[in-house]
Amino acid sequence: MAMTENESGQEVRFLKEVGMPRLHKVIFLVLLGFLIALPFMVYPIFAMKVMCFALFAAAFNLLLGFGGLLSFGHAAYFGGASYVAAHAAKVWGFTPELAVLAGTLAAALLGLAIGSLAIRRQGIYFAMVTLAFAQMVYFFALQAKFTGGEDGIQSVPRGDLFGMFPLQDNIALYFFVLAITFGGILALYRIVHSPFGQVLKAIRENEPRAISLGYQVNRYKLMVFTLSATFAGLAGATKSQVFQLASLTDVHWSMSGEVVLMTLLGGMGTIFGPLVGAAIIVTMQNYLATFGAWVTIIQGVIFVLGVLLFREGIIGVISRLLKRRL
Template sequence: MSVTTQTTYTSASQAMPIGTPRHHIIIFAVLLGLLLIAPFLLYPVFIMKILCFALFASALNLLLGFGGLLSFGHAAFFGSASYVTAHAAKVWGLTPEVSILLGTGSAAILGLLIGALAIRRQGIYFAMVTLAFAQMVFFFALQAPFTGGEDGIQAVPRGNLFGVLSLADDRTLYFVVLAIVFGGLLAIYRIIHSPFGQVLKAIRDNEPRSISLGYKVNRYKLAVFVMSAALAGLAGSTKSLVFQLASLTDVYWTMSGEVVLMTLLGGMGTIFGPFVGAAVIVTMQNYFASFGAWVTVLQGTIFVISVLLFREGIVGVLSKWIKKPL
C-alpha cells in the first residue's frame, strides 16, 4: 500500500464516528416502539405496505444517496423478486422464508448482470441503461408463460414460517415483516457506516480523486449496486406475500419513478429520509384513492412544493435545522 493511500485510509478511519450516535439509537428505539404498537391502532396491511416500500426506498437511497448512482430501473429487482417468490410459494409449494430467499437471491443475480454493464456509464447514461434493462424485464414478465401475463400471479399462499408459524393472520405476518424490514434497515445503516461506506461517499463526492488514490471504483460501484438490488428484491419478495400477488405493476417503470420520488421527498443521503418519504407517498395513495387518476397530479403538486420548501428533503431539512445527521 502506498504512503498516500495509507495516509488517506487512516484519515478516513479517524473521520468515522466511534460507535453509533446516541440520537440515532433513540430514533431507532422510538421507531421500533411505534411500529410494535401500530398494528393494534391501524390496519396492519397498510402499515406493512409502508414498511415494504420504506425498505425499497432505503435500498435505492443506498445506491443514489451514498453511491451517487441514479437508477431508473430498480423496479426490475423489486418486481422480479416478487414474481420469483410468488411462483416459488404457489407453484413449488415452498415455505415463505425459502421463497423470500429465492426472490432476494434472484434480484441479487439480476443486479450483478445489469450492474456489470450499467457501471460502464455515468450520469444520465447510467440511468438510461438501467431503465432500458428494466423495460426488458417488464416485457419478459408480460410474455413469459409462468408469470400469468396481465393477470400476474394471484392467490399466493402465505404458508407457515419454518413450517410452524402460520402467516394467514395479518398481525402475525406483520411482526414477521417488521423483523425483515427492520433488519434490512439496520444492515443498510451498518453498510453506510463501515469503511466500505466511507469509500462509497468518497467516490460519490470525487470519483477521479478516488481513482488516483488507488481504489477500484468500478468494484465498489458494482458491489453497492448488487447490495441495493438484493435489498430491493427483499422488499419485493415480502410485498408479494403481504398482498398475495405479483403483478406487472411491480416491474413497470412507474414503480421506479415512485421509489425515486420517495427517496427525494424524504431526503436523499439520509438514514431515515426514505422511510418518511415512503410513509408520505403510500399514505397519499391510500387516502386519495377516491380521486382516481388525480392522485398522480396531487403527488406531483406536493412533490414540487416539497422541493421548493425542502430542497434537501423533509429529513434533510430537519437534519440541517438540528445540525445532526439523520
C-alpha cells in the first residue's frame, strides 16, 4: 500500500513539472512576437539562417545537454537532410513541405543506423565514432553522383507550399521557415519535459542506477540519438530550401564543431541556450566574413575560453543568477 501512495505522490509532482512554467511561456511568446517582426527589420535570409541553426543547436542539445551524449558528427544529419531535400525539390519536383519531410526522414534513418552502432561505445569513443561516420557521409557526398561533388546541388527551385502558396518571396518563405523551426523547438521542449525526457536525465546523471531501476538504457539512448538526428535533419532540410543550395560545407566536420560551439556558448542543458548560441555564432560569422580565417581563430578562442572559464554558457549563468531554469 505504501508503495502505491508513494508512486501516486510522485506522479502529482511529476505532472507539475511536465506543464510549461509561466516564465517559459512568456519567453516563448515574446520570442514569437519578436520573430514575427524580425523580417521587417533585418535581411530575411539572415534571420532564416539564424532560425535554422537555432533548431539545429536545439536538436544537438537534446542529445548532449539532456542525453549526456557528445556527438561530433551531427553535420551528417544536417547536411545529409539538406542534400536529400535539395535533390527532392530539384530533381523529383517535390513541393517544399514534402522535400523538407523527405530530408528529415533520411536524417532519421541515418541517425538510426549510425546511432545503433555508436551507442555501443561510451564517452570519448562515442564522440570519435560519430565523427568517423560523419566523415564517411562526407566522402559519400563528395563522390556520389547525385550530390554534385564539389559544386553541391545548386539553384534548388523554391516551389509552392502544398502546391498552392508560392514561396519565391522572401517574406512568405520566412513564415514557412518560422513555422517549421519554432514548431521544431517547441516539439523538442515537449520531448525534454516528457516522461521520456525525465528518464534521459536519469541516465545522464547515473547510468548504472537507471539500469538497476529496469530501464533499457540503450533503447533510450538510441531513441534520443535518432530524435536528435531527425530534428537536425529538419533544420538542414529547411536550410537547403532557404539558400536553394546543398553543399559540402553542410556535411563537413567543421559544421559538427560549430553546433557544439553554439550549444556550449549558449549553455548546454538549458532550453534557450542553444538558440542564443546559434544567434551569436551566425551573427559573428556574418559580420566577420570579410576577415577570412580569423573567424576560425575566434571560434577556436571562444571554444577554449568557454571550456576553461565559462562552462555553464550564457544562459546557464543567467539561469544561475536568476535561480530559475531557463
